Amino acid sequence: MSKIRYGIVGVGNQGTYYALRLDGGLVEDSCLTAVADINPVKIEAIKPKLKGEVAYYSDYKKMLSDGVCDAVLVAVPHYDHPQIVIECLNRGVHVITDKPAAVYTKQVEEMNAAAEKSKALYGMMFNQRTNCLYRKMKEIIASGGIGDLQRVNWIITDWFRTQKYYDSGSWRATWKGEGGGVLINQCPHQLDLVQWVVGEMPVSVNGFCKYGKWHDVEVEDEVTAYFEYANGASGVFITTTGEAPGTNRFEVSGTKGKLLCENKKLYFYQNAEDSQSFSKTSSESFAAPKCEVIEPETDGENPQHVGILQNFTRAILGKEPLFVDGREGIRGVELMNAIELSGWKDGARVNLPIDGDAYYNELMKHVAVSRFKAGNDNQVEGTLNFGTGFVKVKSEK
Numbered sequence: 001m002s003k004i005r006y007g008i009v010g011v012g013n014q015g016t017y018y019a020l021r022l023d024g025g026l027v028e029d030s031c032l033t034a035v036a037d038i039n040p041v042k043i044e045a046i047k048p049k050l051k052g053e054v055a056y057y058s059d060y061k062k063m064l065s066d067g068v069c070d071a072v073l074v075a076v077p078h079y080d081h082p083q084i085v086i087e088c089l090n091r092g093v094h095v096i097t098d099k100p101a102a103v104y105t106k107q108v109e110e111m112n113a114a115a116e117k118s119k120a121l122y123g124m125m126f127n128q129r130t131n132c133l134y135r136k137m138k139e140i141i142a143s144g145g146i147g148d149l150q151r152v153n154w155i156i157t158d159w160f161r162t163q164k165y166y167d168s169g170s171w172r173a174t175w176k177g178e179g180g181g182v183l184i185n186q187c188p189h190q191l192d193l194v195q196w197v198v199g200e201m202p203v204s205v206n207g208f209c210k211y212g213k214w215h216d217v218e219v220e221d222e223v224t225a226y227f228e229y230a231n232g233a234s235g236v237f238i239t240t241t242g243e244a245p246g247t248n249r250f251e252v253s254g255t256k257g258k259l260l261c262e263n264k265k266l267y268f269y270q271n272a273e274d275s276q277s278f279s280k281t282s283s284e285s286f287a288a289p290k291c292e293v294i295e296p297e298t299d300g301e302n303p304q305h306v307g308i309l310q311n312f313t314r315a316i317l318g319k320e321p322l323f324v325d326g327r328e329g330i331r332g333v334e335l336m337n338a339i340e341l342s343g344w345k346d347g348a349r350v351n352l353p354i355d356g357d358a359y360y361n362e363l364m365k366h367v368a369v370s371r372f373k374a375g376n377d378n379q380v381e382g383t384l385n386f387g388t389g390f391v392k393v394k395s396e397k
Contacts, residue, residue, distance in 0.1 A: 001070065001317070002029070003029055003030060003031055004029060004030045004031075004070050004071050004094075004313045004316050004317065005030075005031055005032075005033040005034075005068065005069045005070045005071070006022050006030055006031065006032050006033065006034075006069055006070075006071050006072070006073055007032075007033060007034035007035065007036065007060075007063050007064075007068065007069030007071070007072045007073070008022075008032070008034070008035050008036070008072070008073045008075060009036045009037070009060045009063075009072060009073070009074050009075065009076055009084055010036075010037055010074065010075040010076035010077075010080075011035055011037045011042050011043070011045075011046045011075070012037075012042065012075065012076075012169075014075045014098055015035075015037070015073075015075035015076075016045075016046055016049070017305070018073055018075060018305065018309070019032055019035060019046060019049070019050065020049060020050075021305065021306055021309070022073075022309070023049075023050045023051060023052050023054070024051075026306050027306060027309045027310050027313055028310060028313070029313050029314065029317060030309070030313045031052060032050065032052055032054055033052075033053070033054060033055060033068050033069050034054060034055045034056075034057065034063050034066075034068045034069050035050075035054055035055075035056055035057070036056075036057040036058070036059065036060040036062075036063045037057075037058070038058055038059075040058065043056050043058070055068050060072075060084060060087075061087065064087065064088065064091055064093060069093070070093070070094060070316065071093065071094035071095065071096065071121075071312070071313075071316060072084070072088050072093055072094070072095045072096075073095075073096050073097075073098075073125075073309075074088075074095060074096070074097040074098060075098045077171055077177060077178060078100060078102065078103050078178060078179050078184060079102075079103055079177075079178075079179060081097050081098075081100075081101060081102050081107075081111075082102050082107040082108075082110060082111050084097075085097050085111050085114070085122065085326070086110065086111055086114045088120065089111075089114040089115055089117075089118035089120050089122060090114060090118065091120075092118060092119055092120050093120055094120045094121045094122075094123075094312075094316050095120065095121075095122055095123070095326075096121075096122070096123035096124065096125060096308070096309070096312050096326070097123075097124060097125065097326065097329075098125045099124065099125055099126065099188035099189060099192070099329070099332070100184055100188040100191075100329065100332055100333050100336065101124060101326065101329030101330060101332075101333055102329075102333060103179035103180070103184065103333075103363070104179070104333065104337055104356065104359055104360050104363060105330060105333055105334050105337055105354060105356040105359065106356045106357070106359075106360050108329060108330040108333050109330070109356070111326070111327075111329075112326075112327045112330060115326060115327055116327075121312070121315055121316055121322060122325070122326035122327065123308070123312045123315075123322060123324055123325070123326050124324045124325075124326045124328065124329045125305065125308055125324075126189060126192050126193075126196075126308070126324045126328075126329075127189070127304040127305045127307065127308045128189040128190075128192070128193055128304075129192070129193065129196060129308075129323070129324060130301070130302060130303050130304055130307040130308060130323075131302045131304075132298035132299050132300055132301050132302055133261050133264070133265075133266045133298060133302075134193055134196075134197055134261070135298070136266060136296050136298045137197045137250075137252065137259050137261060137266065138196060138197045138199070140259060140268065140296065141197065141198060141199055141252060141254075141259070142199055144256075145254075145256065145257070145268070145270075146252060146253065146254030146255070146256050146257050146258060146259060147254040147255035147256030147257070147271075147274050147275075148231060148233075148254055148255045148276070149198065149200075149229060149231060149233040149252070149253075149254050150233050150253045150254050150255060151233060151234055151235065151251070151252075151253040152194065152198055152227060152229075152233070152234075152235035152236075152251070152252050152253075153235065153236050153237075153249070153250070153251040153252075153253075154190060154194055154235075154236075154237050154238070154249070154250045154251075155238045155239075155247045155248070155249045156187065156190050156237075156238070156239045156246075156247070156248050156250075157238065157239060157240050157243040157246035157247050157248075158243075158245070158246030158247060158248050159182060159186040159187075159239065159240065159241045159246065160241060160242070160243060160244040160246055161186075161215070161221075161241040161242075163215055163216060166215050166216070166217050167373070170372040170373055171372060172217075173185075173215070173217035173218065173219050173221075174217075174218060174219065174370050174371065174372055174373070175218060175219060175363065175366040175367045175369075175370035176367045176370035176371070176372065177370070177372055178219070179363070180219050180220065180336065180340060181211075181217060181219030181220040181221050181241070182219075182220055182221055182222070182223060182239050182240060182241050183209075183220060183223060183239070183336045183339060183340060184336055186239070186241060187239050187336075188332050188333075188336070190237075190239070191237075191332040191335045191336055192328075192329075192331065192332040193250075194235070194237060194335070195331050195332070195335065196328075196331075197250075197252065198252060200229065200230070201331060201334070201335070201352055202227035202228055202229050202235060202335075202352060203228055203229060203230050203351065203352055204227075204228045204349050204350065204351050204352060205225055205226070205227055205228075205335065205338040205339055205342055205349070205350050205352065206225065206226040206342050206347050206348070206349055206350070207223065207224075207225045207226075207338065207339035207340065207341070207342035207343040207347065207350070208223070208224045208225070208226075208342075208343060208347045209222070209223050209339070209340065209343030209344075210222040210223070213240075213242060214240065214241065214242025214243075215241070215242065218366075218370060218371075220340070220343065221240060221241045221242055222239075222240040222241075222242060223237070223238070223239050223240065223339060223343070224236070224237070224238050225237040225238075225339045225342075237339075247262075248262065248263075249261075249262045250262070255271075255274045255275045255276050255277075256270070256271050256274050256275070257269045257270040257271045257291065265295065266295065266296055266298070267293055267294070267295055268293070268294050268295070268296050269291050269292075269293050270291065270292050270293075270294060271289040271290070271291050272289050272290040272291070272292070273289045273290075274289075275288075275289055308323065308324065311323040311324075334352060334353060334354050335352075337354050337356075337359045338350045338352055338354050340359070340363075341354065341358065341359050341362060344362055344366075
């Protein structure tokens with residue numbers, strides 16, 4: 001085949017975003033040939049926005065049966081990811097799903113088992129992995145550039161959302177409809193990156209979650225989590241949708257220096273000598289290793305969603321390896337589940353890997369008393385804010 005024919009399941013905010021890019025020719029060697037959504041209002045809303053020949057469905061299984069697409073992009077509410085992904089994989093249809101992979105690890109394990117048996121490719125829309133700054137951080141850490149891990153800090157609070165946002169869908173910010181709040185909706189990328197960049201998962205988590213602190217919602221809209229790693233290193237992960245202006249500051253420190261990513265810049269504070277070696281041999285009480293601050297050179301590339309779709313397309317065609325294997329999605333979900341479970345237990349320590357049954361049982365208790373709220377489920381926003389972490393500085397004279 002010369003072109004990969006894509007079908008999209010779900011054309012709300014995110015699905016429409018993808019549809020316009022595939023239909024607009026932004027992804028080489030691909031075309032949009034089908035769209036499926038159970039909401040006829042959303043189908044009618046997207047029709048005038050698309051220029052190509054696209055088939056429209058209310059049932060995604062009928063779309064698969066008709067053979068109108070080679071690959072499927074899943075952009076539906078989180079609880080529905082697994083059934084669609086598994087259906088595609090069982091039929092041998094390539095599939096890439098939006099983040100997170102699912103709501104809880106037991107679901108992701110089922111998805112991964114289906115992927116193991118299928119000949120089709122399974123991808124995840126971890127578009128933030130394409131950012132040259134995060135790729136460079138991963139490269140430096142993997143090469144031993146910062147030495148032994150000592151500390152990981154990520155303050156990611158530039159997810160400000162209004163009450164109108166939460167009221168834009170009856171399922172939003174409910175345990176029954178979304179499965180969580182800021183952790184499952186805004187932060188799956190960072191929960192993926194914090195382990196992908198560092199190169200390892202924490203061994204335990206303490207989560208401190210505030211539910212409906214800044215908005216009229218039942219789920220968490222503010223979180224502070226404490227990580228502990230195998231070598232004793234610590235980490236702190238802070239996020240909220242209630243703070244403006246927010247911050248996006250990612251630090252990873254080791255015995256040979258630290259990496260700081262903030263305001264679209266990356267700095268490497270490189271020690272002239274390993275700090276622990278220096279500590280053991282120095283004859284001075286208040287000395288510290290000499291440190292040089294450098295701005296690592298990157299390739300400058302940050303193709304985001306289009307980049308992931310381009311890679312997935314080329315991987316199907318055998319032109320390049322798959323950049324994000326969908327089976328890796330379980331790591332971020334496990335971190336999210338661990339933080340949430342700890343939060344429900346007043347910050348008690350949760351060891352990783354998490355007890356999937358324990359999390360599921362606790363989640364279902366919350367789902368049982370969860371209520372959908374009044375909301376416009378037909379609404380599709382014209383623009384999307386993915387969080388920039390960038391603040392424009394104005395000089396006062």
